[in-house]
Amino acid sequence: MASRDNHQTEKNHHLIQAVRHALDGIVDVISQERNMRYHLFAATVVVICGFLLRVDRLEWLWLLLAILVVFSAEFLNTVTEAVTDLLGEHHYDINVKKAKDVAAGGVLITAIFAVLVGLIIFLPKIMKLLGY
Numbered sequence: 001m002a003s004r005d006n007h008q009t010e011k012n013h014h015l016i017q018a019v020r021h022a023l024d025g026i027v028d029v030i031s032q033e034r035n036m037r038y039h040l041f042a043a044t045v046v047v048i049c050g051f052l053l054r055v056d057r058l059e060w061l062w063l064l065l066a067i068l069v070v071f072s073a074e075f076l077n078t079v080t081e082a083v084t085d086l087l088g089e090h091h092y093d094i095n096v097k098k099a100k101d102v103a104a105g106g107v108l109i110t111a112i113f114a115v116l117v118g119l120i121i122f123l124p125k126i127m128k129l130l131g132y
Helices: 015-032 034-052 057-087 094-129
Strands: none
Touching: 015 034, 015 057, 034 057, 034 094, 057 094
């Protein structure tokens, strides 16, 4: 049951309700997090390059895994920031800083992984196109 101000405070009771909340979360992250928009742009470029360079099925799996891992890390980073800001009441706290730094570090590590996957897959194809 929802509270009087129409904001849900209890567990989802139906799959459609859960999916609706999940989609709201995705839209929120994309619309409110600049870095997520960068990741989304990069993923779009990777997918376009994948089609243009005709990557094979295994290469698609690696590219999609890299995209998924970066997106997941950015979502978890956003959650970490929101929760720590709430708990820290928007005041500086060394533990809040540590949590945010570690979460951001996780995003950085996954982004580096994604770049390496892209280089391993795309560089030989680009070199071949250029005649090297």
